[in-house]
Amino acid sequence: xxxxxxxxxxxxxxxxxxxxxxxxxxxxxxxxxxxxxxxxxxxxxxxxxxxxxxxxxxxxxxxxxxxxxxxxxxxxxxxxxxxxxxxxxxxxx
Ligand code: SF4
Numbered sequence: 001x002x003x004x005x006x007x008x009x010x011x012x013x014x015x016x017x018x019x020x021x022x023x024x025x026x027x028x029x030x031x032x033x034x035x036x037x038x039x040x041x042x043x044x045x046x047x048x049x050x051x052x053x054x055x056x057x058x059x060x061x062x063x064x065x066x067x068x069x070x071x072x073x074x075x076x077x078x079x080x081x082x083x084x085x086x087x088x089x090x091x092x093x
Pocket of ligand 1: 040047
């Protein structure tokens with residue numbers, strides 16, 4: 001997920017794709033700020049603006065979850081696909 005000007009996120013949780021600062025992801029595609037055990041955001045109070053704008057359960061949310069499930073399935077099957085889905089862009093980055 002692309003970070004915006006004004007987002008304050010610890011550098012260790014971010015990465016850069018083609019000059020764009022983004023939240024980093026774990027190997028399964030999940031955001032590194034997501035606690036895998038609790039499924040809660042570990043930086044909720046300071047989460048990026050995109051996360052604040054993103055309403056759980058809305059159409060885009062469900063689309064991202066479906067893509068994440070498909071990605072996990074591909075990983076489980078050993079199939080690789082280039083790029084990571086960015087909800088803000090609505091495409092792979
Ligand atoms: S709300 Fe979700 S995507 Fe945003 S920083 Fe937290 S765990 Fe990451």
